[in-house]
Amino acid sequence: MVHVSLRNFCSITPKFRDYFKLPNNNVLRWFPGHMNRGLKDMENKLRSVDCIIEVHDARIPLSGRNPQFKNTVCGIKPHILILNKTDLIDNKKLPDIEKVVKKEGGANDVIFTNCRDEKCKGVQKVLPTVMQLIRNSTRYNRAEVKEFSLMVIGVPNVGKSTFLNHIRKSNIKKGGGAPTGAKAGITRSVSNRIKVSTDPLVYVFDTPGIWTPYIPDIETGMKLALCETTQDHLVQFLNMADYLLYWFNKNKQFSAVE
Numbered sequence: 369m370v371h372v373s374l375r376n377f378c379s380i381t382p383k384f385r386d387y388f389k390l391p392n393n394n395v396l397r398w399f400p401g402h403m404n405r406g407l408k409d410m411e412n413k414l415r416s417v418d419c420i421i422e423v424h425d426a427r428i429p430l431s432g433r434n435p436q437f438k439n440t441v442c443g444i445k446p447h448i449l450i451l452n453k454t455d456l457i458d459n460k461k462l463p464d465i466e467k468v469v470k471k472e473g474g475a476n477d478v479i480f481t482n483c484r485d486e487k488c489k490g491v492q493k494v495l496p497t498v499m500q501l502i503r504n505s506t507r508y509n510r511a512e513v514k515e516f517s518l519m520v521i522g523v524p525n526v527g528k529s530t531f532l533n534h535i536r537k538s539n540i541k542k543g544g545g546a547p548t549g550a551k552a553g554i555t556r557s558v559s560n561r562i563k564v565s566t567d568p569l570v571y572v573f574d575t576p577g578i579w580t581p582y583i584p585d586i587e588t589g590m591k592l593a594l595c596e597t598t599q600d601h602l603v604q605f606l607n608m609a610d611y612l613l614y615w616f617n618k619n620k621q622f623s624a625v626e
């Protein structure tokens with residue numbers, strides 16, 4: 369039996385793959401009918417919205433935000449980016465992530481949240497930030513309207529509904545709100561307005577998670593899959609495990625071997 373210690377193994381500098389290949393790129397195509405309908409419905413509701421809250425997974429802050437949003441629901445209204453699930457990343461990296469994300473642009477402000485935490489760290493900052501942005505912007509067609517409407521958008525399973533329920537709970541102390549679930553695609557249509565605050569009076573529309581119909585590159589698609597924004601059976605576990613192994617090797621993360 370050949371016995372190779374971990375130290376010897378790592379000093380061999382093995383040749384790892386330079387790029388990741390999928391046996392079939394079609395596994396990264398996921399745009400069921402409810403997403404198309406949802407996107408159209410979101411565009412139709414825009415007139416009655418004062419601010420867009422885009423929720424994304426903090427583990428992939430620079431990958432996989434739906435580029436379609438830029439040309440449809442974003443751009444005209446104030447827009448903040450919530451990077452959620454910070455319980456799953458090294459929080460020492462948050463200031464660096466914030467700098468890079470702000471440099472990339474595409475939102476007026478960035479807030480980190482952890483909705484796993486009972487107090488939902490970060491959520492308290494959201495309404496004051498949103499109200500400030502709305503007050504500093506022109507409320508097209510809505511200057512006379514006393515109440516405020518927000519729309520939560522993002523790719524599937526990043527925690528949009530959970531986040532909405534936390535805002536509601538922390539402001540009006542009520543449970544319920546929007547249905548949530550561990551599988552991508554729980555919310556399948558734009559919700560009715562959900563009250564999340566009485567003073568100021570604020571309502572939120574929850575929306576279905578929308579995957580981009582065109583994944584720009586395989587690695588972005590695989591990162592989105594590993595963060596469970598699509599359904600595992602579509603991409604398949606073996607492909608996901610293989611990509612994870614490829615990523616670990618590429619980034620010289622060998623602790624998994626131990």
Ligand SMILES: Nc1nc2c(ncn2[C@@H]2O[C@H](COP(=O)(O)OP(=O)(O)OP(=O)(O)O)[C@@H](O)[C@H]2O)c(=O)[nH]1
Pocket residue numbers: 452453454455456481482483484485522523524525526527528529530531547548549550551552553554555556575576577578
């Ligand atoms: N670890 C962790 N899990 C979270 C967090 N926020 C939400 N989740 C979990 O993520 C899963 C998806 O949450 P949802 O709120 O249903 O996500 P969504 O974006 O509304 O999903 P769609 O309906 O697919 O669009 C659930 O299992 C939540 O419990 C978080 O901050 N950290």
